[in-house]
Amino acid sequence: MTNKEKGESAKLQHHLSLLKEEFVKLQTHCNDLERRYAIACASGGDINANSFVSKLVSTVSGLFDQELYSDIKVKLSNRSVPAHRLVLASRGEEWGSLSDSKELDWSKWSPDVALAVLKWLYTDLADLSRGDTFTLDLMRMANDFKLDGLVSKCEKALMASVNVKNCVRFYITADEINADALKEHCSGLISAHWDDFTSEDFATMSARLLYSMFKSKTGFPLHAAVRLNREDVVFLYLVENTADVSTYFVVSMLTSTTYLLTVSFV
DSSP: HHHHHHHHHHHOOOOOOOOHHHHHHEEEEEHHHHHHHHHHTTTOOOOOTTTTHHHHHHHHHTTTTTTTTOEEEEEEEEEEEEEHHHHHHHSSSSSTTTTTEEEETTTTHHHHHHHHHHHHHHHOOOOOOOOOHHHHHHHHHHTTTTTTTHHHHHHHHHHTTOOOTTHHHHHHHHHTTHHHHHHHHHHHHHHGGGGGOOOOGGTTHHHHHHHHHHHHHOOOHHHHHHHHHHHHHHHHHHHHHHHHHHHHHHHHHHHHHHHHHHHHOO
């Protein structure tokens, strides 16, 4: 690459970075408008700060991580957080029996991620500026509890930061939790740079998912599997195409036998 090409590439990267920043700003503004619209709909168009719905939303937001009115605890790996059954029940149904529980055990998740989920339940806000890994983990946890609103926020944020280096990782996670918009976005980028990927890029991808990708992006999935040294994908191909493979070998054997017989009689 010449110096001129490097300069142009740097300019494009800078321009892309600026576009991503603007996208994040617009996304934040859009989220705020959606929240205001929801309040307006719930209050019959009255979004005055003194309206019942506005005060209710403000009160619930203020109860995050507060002992006031708390009637249940959420156990994180590093501490216990006061919570409120009413808020949890209004946000989802995947908490188990709230009426019989004194504590919800969230200790298997990262405390930062778990606390971010809890904060979103109260405030409808999520800090998605803490890196892609954090956002991916947040999206996974939100999906476990079927918090579609939070999953959607994370998905949109990740779509803004997808690049060639992370698109395969994002694609894997999107497939795991059925985040179709993110998966489709990553799929397009993978297709555009298909020949640039190596076996290391797909090392953590399951054989099932990789085989499905090979079939959709190349007319020769077996060749692709061999090129990337994925024996597990080759096995899936052979299992799925047993009849075709068997026929191929039979035809090959017959052809070879016919040739040998012909030569022997000459």
